[in-house]
Each structure stands twice: as structure tokens, then as C-alpha cells.
Amino acid sequence: MSTLHVLSHSPFSDTRLGSCLRLLSAIDGILLCGDAVYALQPGTLPRDTLDNMSPALNLYVLDEDLQARNLLPPEWATRVDYPAFVELSLHYDKVNTWL
Numbered sequence: 001m002s003t004l005h006v007l008s009h010s011p012f013s014d015t016r017l018g019s020c021l022r023l024l025s026a027i028d029g030i031l032l033c034g035d036a037v038y039a040l041q042p043g044t045l046p047r048d049t050l051d052n053m054s055p056a057l058n059l060y061v062l063d064e065d066l067q068a069r070n071l072l073p074p075e076w077a078t079r080v081d082y083p084a085f086v087e088l089s090l091h092y093d094k095v096n097t098w099l
Contacts, residue, residue: 040074
């Protein structure tokens with residue numbers, strides 16, 4: 001069963017991203033939104049971790065939150081808007097929001 005994991009908290013304030021990555025299966029996806037997009041700051045441990053996992057990672061990033069924080073995603077990540085977020089939630093069997 002595939003899961004879309006939705007993260008919205010900064011990777012610098014807690015361990016949600018690391019915990020999520022440990023539980024991730026090959027058919028799962030991750031959507032970064034809110035302060036979770038800070039994981040994509042170049043030169044940081046979260047970004048290096050994501051880059052190292054990129055060949056096997058289905059990473060989506062909410063475009064509005066990237067723009068609000070003036071960040072650019074890596075080329076291998078998929079930028080999505082709110083309608084695409086809804087489509088993703090329908091594509092995966094379940095959605096897990098890391099509150």
C-alpha cells in the first residue's frame with residue numbers, strides 16, 4: 001500500500017523528516033510544504049540526505065511555499081501547486097500527515 005507522507009515542519013526544529021525517511025518504502029512519496037521546504041537549502045544535512053536518496057525518492061514540493069521562502073528545489077524534485085497536491089492525495093493509497 002503506497003503512502004504520501006506530508007511534512008510541514010522545519011527539519012531544523014525536530015526529527016520528523018529523519019523518521020519519515022527511515023519508514024519510507026519504494027512506492028511512497030513525500031510532499032514538503034510549509035517550513036519543511038527548508039530541507040532543500042543547499043549545503044545542509046537535510047538537503048544532502050535527500051540528494052543521496054534522490055534516485056529512489058518520490059519528492060514533491062509545494063511551489064507556493066518554495067516561492068514564499070525564495071528557495072529552488074533540486075532538479076529531481078517535482079514542484080506541485082494545490083490542485084496537484086489534491087491529485088497526489090488521490091494517487092496514493094493513503095496520506096500520512098506528520099503533525
